[in-house]
Amino acid sequence: MSLHVRIVGTGLLGTSIGLALSRKGFRVSLQDISPTASALARDLGAGSLDVAAAPDLVVVAAPPDVVGQVVADELAAWPSAVVTDVASVKASVLAEVQRAAVEQLHRYVGSHPMAGRERSGAVAAQADLFEGRTWVICPSPSSDDTAIDLVRRVADAAGSVTVLMDAAEHDAAVAAVSHLPQVAASLVAARLREVSDDAVALSGQGVRDVTRIAASDPLMWTQILSANAPALLPVIEHLATDLEAVRAALARVAADPPAEGARGVLAHTIADGQLGHARIPGKHGAPPTAYGTLVVVIPDRPGSLARLFHDVGEAEINLEDIRIEHARGGPVGLAELSVLPAVTERLRDALEAAGWSVHD
Amino acid sequence: MSLHVRIVGTGLLGTSIGLALSRKGFRVSLQDISPTASALARDLGAGSLDVAAAPDLVVVAAPPDVVGQVVADELAAWPSAVVTDVASVKASVLAEVQRAAVEQLHRYVGSHPMAGRERSGAVAAQADLFEGRTWVICPSPSSDDTAIDLVRRVADAAGSVTVLMDAAEHDAAVAAVSHLPQVAASLVAARLREVSDDAVALSGQGVRDVTRIAASDPLMWTQILSANAPALLPVIEHLATDLEAVRAALARVAADPPAEGARGVLAHTIADGQLGHARIPGKHGAPPTAYGTLVVVIPDRPGSLARLFHDVGEAEINLEDIRIEHARGGPVGLAELSVLPAVTERLRDALEAAGWSVHD
Numbered sequence: 001m002s003l004h005v006r007i008v009g010t011g012l013l014g015t016s017i018g019l020a021l022s023r024k025g026f027r028v029s030l031q032d033i034s035p036t037a038s039a040l041a042r043d044l045g046a047g048s049l050d051v052a053a054a055p056d057l058v059v060v061a062a063p064p065d066v067v068g069q070v071v072a073d074e075l076a077a078w079p080s081a082v083v084t085d086v087a088s089v090k091a092s093v094l095a096e097v098q099r100a101a102v103e104q105l106h107r108y109v110g111s112h113p114m115a116g117r118e119r120s121g122a123v124a125a126q127a128d129l130f131e132g133r134t135w136v137i138c139p140s141p142s143s144d145d146t147a148i149d150l151v152r153r154v155a156d157a158a159g160s161v162t163v164l165m166d167a168a169e170h171d172a173a174v175a176a177v178s179h180l181p182q183v184a185a186s187l188v189a190a191r192l193r194e195v196s197d198d199a200v201a202l203s204g205q206g207v208r209d210v211t212r213i214a215a216s217d218p219l220m221w222t223q224i225l226s227a228n229a230p231a232l233l234p235v236i237e238h239l240a241t242d243l244e245a246v247r248a249a250l251a252r253v254a255a256d257p258p259a260e261g262a263r264g265v266l267a268h269t270i271a272d273g274q275l276g277h278a279r280i281p282g283k284h285g286a287p288p289t290a291y292g293t294l295v296v297v298i299p300d301r302p303g304s305l306a307r308l309f310h311d312v313g314e315a316e317i318n319l320e321d322i323r324i325e326h327a328r329g330g331p332v333g334l335a336e337l338s339v340l341p342a343v344t345e346r347l348r349d350a351l352e353a354a355g356w357s358v359h360d
Numbered sequence: 361m362s363l364h365v366r367i368v369g370t371g372l373l374g375t376s377i378g379l380a381l382s383r384k385g386f387r388v389s390l391q392d393i394s395p396t397a398s399a400l401a402r403d404l405g406a407g408s409l410d411v412a413a414a415p416d417l418v419v420v421a422a423p424p425d426v427v428g429q430v431v432a433d434e435l436a437a438w439p440s441a442v443v444t445d446v447a448s449v450k451a452s453v454l455a456e457v458q459r460a461a462v463e464q465l466h467r468y469v470g471s472h473p474m475a476g477r478e479r480s481g482a483v484a485a486q487a488d489l490f491e492g493r494t495w496v497i498c499p500s501p502s503s504d505d506t507a508i509d510l511v512r513r514v515a516d517a518a519g520s521v522t523v524l525m526d527a528a529e530h531d532a533a534v535a536a537v538s539h540l541p542q543v544a545a546s547l548v549a550a551r552l553r554e555v556s557d558d559a560v561a562l563s564g565q566g567v568r569d570v571t572r573i574a575a576s577d578p579l580m581w582t583q584i585l586s587a588n589a590p591a592l593l594p595v596i597e598h599l600a601t602d603l604e605a606v607r608a609a610l611a612r613v614a615a616d617p618p619a620e621g622a623r624g625v626l627a628h629t630i631a632d633g634q635l636g637h638a639r640i641p642g643k644h645g646a647p648p649t650a651y652g653t654l655v656v657v658i659p660d661r662p663g664s665l666a667r668l669f670h671d672v673g674e675a676e677i678n679l680e681d682i683r684i685e686h687a688r689g690g691p692v693g694l695a696e697l698s699v700l701p702a703v704t705e706r707l708r709d710a711l712e713a714a715g716w717s718v719h720d
Contacts, residue, residue, distance in 0.1 A: 114562060126719045128657060134562060165558060173559030176551050181570040186633025187602050188544045191536045191595055193636045198525060199533030202474060202494060203640045206573045210541040211640070213566045214633035222627045229614040235551055236607045242547050243603065247596045254589040267582045273546025273574035276553045279560045280568060297488060305682070306673040313666040322665070324681055359486045 002027050005154065006055035006081070008070060009033075010041035013086050013113065014061030015125035018046025020158040023127050029055065041122045054078050057150050060085040064223040068096020075104035082147040084111045084154075088174060089227040090138045090167035098140075105142040109151045110167060112136045112174075113160060128159065135160035138167045171231035179228055180235050182213055182221060189214035205325045242269065291320050292344025295359035296351060298324070298333040308335060308356065315350035317343050334359070362387050365514065366415035366441070368430060369393075370401035373446050373473065374421030375485035378406025380518040383487050389415065401482045414438055417510050420445040424583040428456020435464035442507040444471045444514075448534060449587040450498045450527035458500075465502040469511045470527060472496045472534075473520060488519065495520035498527045531591035539588055540595050542573055542581060549574035565685045602629065651680055652704030655719035656711060658684070658693045668695060668716065675710035677703050694719070 004027040007014045018028045018041060028047030032038035042049050058074045058081050060067055067087045074083050075097070087093050090110045097108050115133040135155035139148050148164075155162045165173065189211040192200050225232060249265040282291075298304050312319055321338035339347055348358050364387040367374045378388045378401060388407030392398035402409050418434045418441050420427055427447045434443050435457070447453050450470045457468050475493040495515035499508050508524075515522045525533065549571040552560050585592060609625040642651075658664050672679055681698035699707055708718050 114564060124719075126717070128717055129719070131657070136562065163558060163561070169556070169559070173555060173562050176555045177560060177563045177567045180551060181548050181567040183603075183606055183629065184544045184548045185566075185570050186630050187599050187606075188541050189634070189636035190602065190629070190632040191540060191599060191636060192639050193632065194598075195533060195536045196529070197639075198523060199529070200537060200639045201523070201641055202496065202533050203537045204474060206545075207537045207541040208640060209569045209572045210545050211633070211637045212569045214630075214637035216630055216634065218627040218630040218634070221630045222623050225610065225626050226613045226617075226619075226623055229610040233607065233610045233614055236603070236610060238554075239547050239551060240600070240603050240607060242550065243543075243596065243600050246543055246547075247593070247600060250585065250589040250593045250596060253586045254593055257586075259586075263582050263586055266585050267578040269543065269550070270546050270574075270576055270578040270581045272550040272553065273571070274549070274576065274578070276549035276551060277571045277574035279552050279557075280563045280571070281561055297491065302676075302678040303673055305679050306669040309666040309669040313663055316662075318662040319665050321684055322682065324683075357486070357488055359484075359489070 003057065003150075003153070004029065004053065004055045006031065006051065006058045006074075006078075007041075007047065007061060008058060008074060009061035009063075010037050010046065010122050011061060012121055012124050012129075013115075014059065015041040015044060015046045015122035016115075016127065016129040017059055017061065017086070017113075017154070017158060019044065019125055019127035020130060021154065022047055024157045026154075026157065029053070037122060041125070044122060044125060046122070046125065055081050057081060057154060058083040059154070064089060064092075064227045068093045069100065071097050071108060072100035072104075075101045075107060079104075081107065082144075082150045083108050084151045086111060086113055087227070088112055088178075088224055089231075090170045091230070092227045094138075094140055094167045105140060106144045107147055108140065109143045109147045110138045110140075111151050111155065112138070112170065113155065113158070115160075130155075130158035130160045133160050134163055136163050136165055136170055138165055138170050140167065168231070171228055172235075175228055175231040175235045179225060179232050180239065182216060183225070183232075183236065184239075185211050185214040186216070245269070290341065291338035292341040292347075294337045294339070294344065294348055294351070296335045296337060297357040297359070298335050300333060305335070308351075311351060311354045311356070312337070312347065314354075315347055317347050317350070363417065363510075363513070364389065364413065364415045366391060366411065366418045366434075366438075367401075367407065367421060368418060368434060369421035369423075370397050370406065370482050371421060372481055372484050372489075373475075374419065375401040375404060375406045375482035376475075376487065376489040377419055377421065377446070377473075377514070377518060379404065379485055379487035380490060381514065382407055384517045386514075386517065389413070397482060401485070404482060404485060406482070406485065415441050417441060417514060418443040419514065424449060424587050428453045429460065431457050431468060432460035432464075435461045435467055439464075441467065442504075442510045443468050444511045446471060446473055447587070448472055448538075448584055449591075450530045451591070452587045454498075454500055454527045465500060466504045467507055468500065469503045469507045470498040470500075471511050471515065472498065472530065473515065473518070475520075490515075490518035490520045493520050494523055496523050496525055496530055498525055498530050500527065528591070531588055532595075535588055535591040535595045539585060539592050540599065542576060543585070543592075543596065544599075545571050545574040546576070605629070650701065651698035652701040652707075654697045654699070654704060654708055654711070656695045656697060657717040657719070658695050660693060665695070668711075671711060671714045671716070672697070672707065674714075675707055677707050677710070 008031045010032040030038045030047045113135040249262040252259040252262040323336040325334040368391045370392040390398045390407045473495040609622040612619040612622040683696040685694040
């Protein structure tokens, strides 16, 4: 008899989970405060609207503001079910559940699938949204082992890699690797409102990379940052301290160019950033990898990229990564190709022989 | 009779300029404090070591610390020549030249080719490094029109788009669009040193984008930030003020969840970032463009990208941009394809018909 999973909240995540589990033969029932939303999810193939039978597992995919209360309600409604939620912040949800349903805590295991593309709504849902992504599982000290296993089964069925962390560790982690970067991107991007059109036209790849995620939804991020305020606060304070050191060093240099010691502060800032950046895992969670990179000039004619990839394929070399930079004002772009170091020179030779202009 | 350009400092920029100009038929002479460096540049085809004859134009491509003094020396050594420099900060160089060679100021026109890949040395030089890039020209009020024209000729010959700005406007511009993003990337990346391996393993595309330029050279950036301290200081201070508002809002939410007004601060932070980000020009300096985007699941098998591009080409659709995201722990990646909005659905249909899994 297949596992019955009840999904509460059929937005992007909930519907995608429904699609993933339905595809794997789970029985999925769908619930949403909006009948239209649940009907849409059913139409997309995410499950059925038959919500009478008791589920084995409940997945709460409601907005962050209300998740804790919904989890508590579901724990009360289904005395035999395990309940998880998929909110991107965990300690605040756990605290709410502890407050509202402490007798049932053993059946609650919070989790967080780190997927989604910041688009919302069931119509954007995909069965393979979680393929290869990390699904963090955050049991509390009260969680039953069987409850943890059930949540893990769902994450496995969705194609995810599971990682166990407690709620506090999770929240501290996402504060540093997700929430602080969002705040920083928005603050840097906001400065561009104050410069002239000519100035912003000088934008290169650096500011584009730093501010890419500044095109984010204010409401969603206000919910996330608020929910994670306790974990995010120390990270923000630490960055503010470092920023003040940079400001003070710059002020000293501006006032008195010799400014002994000030340049050391600046150099350490960049060097510390280098060290931190080097900790980010390379492709597929492997240790950070030093790829060989080549930069190839791409004429902006239709089919240029296709021709490049054809020539890379002809050389029988696997592309590990590619980044495109666009040059302002001219009909060319630059493609930065990443390959295993051992094949870099062979690829350079092959591309140059095929007529490409290759930079270092 | 072809123009004679003397290049002082044969690193990446100087040698690349020599290569670009030599290719266009200019006469180029090469000078470097290291005889090996200039001989190398000569060997690479950047020009000749015959430095006896008076040049028409001198391009000073020395390290930022010494540029001003070298410009003054060159103005004195060649009484008929125009002198430019290519340092990434302009007001400090102008001030040094005004101090050391005020009588010759009319022959000095600072400039800044916004190219280069933060790699150094003549061996990385390329003749087409400046193709389609912006070359900012910063005349002082004293600069002769003929001097400005000569610098423009060199920038044109290198394939650049020229923009005129005064030195202060230039420095304020690069402070916001280049230097602040570098500082922010480094500060965010530095926080990753303080989190566990499990935590940093949760890194997604957002933090990778924000911290990509954190892998930068501390010495070079200390020089740049120091040289631009006066222009960078107000930008840093403004960001620090905004950051403090975020910190205070988070502190209020953490202490007292209702925290009236605090969420408004957070929402405005994200919204202001959205507005600033929208000012960054799209491809080729055009107004910011809303492309249609599709996300395609890429199996990590050799040739996958090539097959994707083949199928895009078969649909006769031009790819405007592509970004690859790697999913941790699984054999798939995601390719975000950007195309003109009008062809988005046609491309989706074509790719799905060819068996690709397409996300929104």
